[in-house]
Amino acid sequence: CKDRLYNNYIKMAEMEAREKEKIDFVVIVTPNHTHYPIAKAFLEKGFHVVCEKPLTVNLQEAEELNELAKKNQLLSCVTYTYSGYPMVKQAREMIHHGELGQIRMVLAEYAQEWLATPIEKKGNKQATWRTNPGLAGKSNCVGDIGTHMEHTVSYITGLEIESLCAQIDTFVRGRKLDDNAEFMVKYKNEARGLYWCSQVAIGNNNGLKIRVYGSKGSIEWKQESPDYLKYCPLNKPVQYLSKGRDPLYPEGEKFVRLPAGHPEGFYEAFANIYSSFLESLISLKKGNDIGDEFDFPTVKNGLQGIKFVNLAINSSDSGSKWFKWEEN
Amino acid sequence: CKDRLYNNYIKMAEMEAREKEKIDFVVIVTPNHTHYPIAKAFLEKGFHVVCEKPLTVNLQEAEELNELAKKNQLLSCVTYTYSGYPMVKQAREMIHHGELGQIRMVLAEYAQEWLATPIEKKGNKQATWRTNPGLAGKSNCVGDIGTHMEHTVSYITGLEIESLCAQIDTFVRGRKLDDNAEFMVKYKNEARGLYWCSQVAIGNNNGLKIRVYGSKGSIEWKQESPDYLKYCPLNKPVQYLSKGRDPLYPEGEKFVRLPAGHPEGFYEAFANIYSSFLESLISLKKGNDIGDEFDFPTVKNGLQGIKFVNLAINSSDSGSKWFKWEEN
Amino acid sequence: CKDRLYNNYIKMAEMEAREKEKIDFVVIVTPNHTHYPIAKAFLEKGFHVVCEKPLTVNLQEAEELNELAKKNQLLSCVTYTYSGYPMVKQAREMIHHGELGQIRMVLAEYAQEWLATPIEKKGNKQATWRTNPGLAGKSNCVGDIGTHMEHTVSYITGLEIESLCAQIDTFVRGRKLDDNAEFMVKYKNEARGLYWCSQVAIGNNNGLKIRVYGSKGSIEWKQESPDYLKYCPLNKPVQYLSKGRDPLYPEGEKFVRLPAGHPEGFYEAFANIYSSFLESLISLKKGNDIGDEFDFPTVKNGLQGIKFVNLAINSSDSGSKWFKWEEN
């Protein structure tokens, strides 16, 4: 199929649309600022889309893609990887089934260290585009990892943000975009949240960690040991649940491939996102009405991430005042 | 000495003042609202004082005690226990000697669970007075453990708060005082802080944890395993320092009693505070000028704790607006 | 290629041998007792072989396969998965380069719990064949996981066993094969070893853990958090090395696919074994002389595993007397 290799996305979208056996969907894994035009081009031509996060570099673009996907009845997946881990799905189900009672407090953090020094000045490719406003958008740290954190919390707890107050920092001198941020959150149900994301936290690799405290219990999940879930029911001992060992809700169990203690990691989480996407795609192609609730993150979640970034920037720019979600 | 047992502190202060071989100092370990009158009574009669935290239940009282101690040239110790741990002292010295470079971010948390349900209604004595505004003052959680957290951060980092924004919560219905709080902090040197204290965090015993990130490295200390200090220098492997094993600065080494791996805990930390206090007291009695820098927390630190509580309440009451430290 | 699907291995070996574009190699993932005849059939017809461990159910068969592979100059891979982890390769290189000095003591354990009760009597398929001497051979636990443990130690340390003393246990009543075993080992260089493997150790998933103590330092690796390696150099702080973060020897670095903190697990370790095997295969097919040292476990290692099982059984059967390796 060498004749179906294209040297730009516009041509690809056009040509593939004319094929008899056209591609089923397109995967967009390019720098942030190109997500929008590429996704738009394919959604307009009727192709389902899988896109990296952050979905776009501004709110308007994200809303447009959301509308477009809805209008053309297309599947759109935004690859928030961490929601693909079985124990994250287990956490979500435990909360959904009331095992933690009324949620009171959410602690989220996503700590990395790779930008602790100005490596973008020394030719590191990843660092160069991510700290360049022209390519990464208005935010580096919040856009790159803050959105993962926001989505994982939202996915696990189902809580909706009512208002937030953010402080966005650039600790490395001369850097053009942020490398650290803190957030205080009030949710609609009176729960509170405290978030931190950082790319200058020396000693941390990819430290996404979510803790949720409710009136009946708590859970804690750490991305670097993803197969385990700390769980503490009220007045009972602290427990550690293991993937493949302890009984999970079907939504998590479904994605357990290996016996207990055989580590599954990042690739498998990614694969779970894709496999859920494909399941929906197959069902859709069979002519089923697949509704609008999916077990993979969609452009709707991508839009929510962009709103989170947008609101955080507005808050931080105003001297860390509180902003309501609707002020987006 | 049965004739020197008194049934109230006023009598005790008066009578002891007349003794030839009078007591050296008094220790105040009564409920919060009584600290002020007792401390005042003894300071006025010329006695050195050791007092539990929070020093008082309002700012004015704390300032008065601070002035009184200064005026009468008396030693005053406020027992912020956690600054007595050798590895906390080690952390302080590492930062002081620049091993972490410029401090960027401080994460502090103090998570307990004991008030997750309304046990004050079931006769728990500790819970009853601590959640009673008449006995505990304007705050329960921030006053009781938030002040420990604030002091430990301040002790370790030497950072001064420029402004803060607080959200103080009462999650258990019907409770009269707070049981949870979040804080965003801006320090004078442009570092940022994020604090959380809670008494409703199910699964946590006495989870005081401090993390400090600088331009050259980071440290992490957890109160429940106090003999260890996680340390990560830039571009070097993550390390765990052990009390009694790895070389410490003299300020920490001084308080190491046992060989490595022989746990020292809360009692020993307390004892370290007292032993530092007594060292100063002995030196003072020998006629030395002992200056105004001590290796134990003083009424000045106690006053700072009260200011922290006060500012947090003001911020939270105003809808979590930012307040400057000077607005105290 | 439906005409090249065969319903038994004998036919497959014969027919493929006659093909022009014959298969490159065969993968054997059937129950233990069938490894030998299948491997033999393909090795005799000149096919390279990848085989699950334990290589065979007795020593004679293993030796025969080893000879056969040598004679026919064929690649033979025995999939001891755990040697595929990057941090295991790093451990091996550290020891090889003398970072631990003279090895003194090796502690190895492989603790599982899945056979703590007689689940073979309740229809568990895995349990049924593994505890059946007709299908699993003379040993269940030592053959299944003891061999992994032996190989990982041998791979990391390069030590050769001089003699061993074993106690093999069947704790679950009525079970026909072993479910637990302990070993004391003397190596040729005067180092000592202590091994334990168990399938009845309640609370353990797949707890392979290796610790090596030398005159200059120590390392510790745990299979359930495979991306990290605990390392302690003499008189230096304890360190935790992270895959993707800390500099590794090229032999380990080569297999790092993802940035630090993005977990890679069991599938990736397996893939590393295969990718090393394929690299050698490609080189061989290019006409290169590839020597007899490979970065994947071979039938030689498979044979060594069978010898370990054999010697352990002999020792245990004799009342846990010491046996020399040569007594195999």
Added chain:
Amino acid sequence: CKDRLYNNYIKMAEMEAREKEKIDFVVIVTPNHTHYPIAKAFLEKGFHVVCEKPLTVNLQEAEELNELAKKNQLLSCVTYTYSGYPMVKQAREMIHHGELGQIRMVLAEYAQEWLATPIEKKGNKQATWRTNPGLAGKSNCVGDIGTHMEHTVSYITGLEIESLCAQIDTFVRGRKLDDNAEFMVKYKNEARGLYWCSQVAIGNNNGLKIRVYGSKGSIEWKQESPDYLKYCPLNKPVQYLSKGRDPLYPEGEKFVRLPAGHPEGFYEAFANIYSSFLESLISLKKGNDIGDEFDFPTVKNGLQGIKFVNLAINSSDSGSKWFKWEEN
């Protein structure tokens, strides 16, 4: 009481025996080889005795002291500190009450690093006497920490050793006594044990760790975090019990001084031994018949420790043959 300070123990025993208000008991914390004559002197004069372990440097002396204490109806305490920790007592009670079912396997280790190099040649006082056969007896490592390990296992599990096989090593060249040892154990109830003690295990402080696996569950206790107990019941999640938080058996609860998460360490464990001893002493002085079961380790346990050392040496000297307990 300056006239009751003595410059040798013989005089002290004699003089105190003549006093009207004589001392209640004597504490022996001198080098190993002096325990026997001192203990003997005081037991003969009718004094209760508290003695450091190992009780003596040979079996005959230990047996003599045991007989003497029995004959003179005196309390004798041997300070095996680790049995003083509340969570060790909890472990003992859990096993005693059948929560682990039939014990199958015991893993014990006591890993230190302080003798990894010949520091006795550089004037380290502790190292000098401990590696000197004239002062420490026939064993350094097994006598010093192996006995602790043996006692903690025996205290927790109640298991009696039927036979053992030991390998005792001296890894540091020129050292006169052992610095490492491994043990395989068969208990009278068909359970098995695997022990390791070392003073050359670089990276370890005071790593006493006990794991017990039974037919219904398992426990794990680590001396460096003594306030916690890992517990896993069959088919239930892994749990971590906390001192002061989770309900303990009265025998453990009795020694909990502080709220959950307030660390208690080595001093407190020691204090618990003494407080149990004193409780018995007071009861005895009140004229009660106090039987022969005590909640503190006695000279009987001290004797058992000496037998363990003795048997291990015999086994190791014979080329690590198995010895029955009775062959002592």
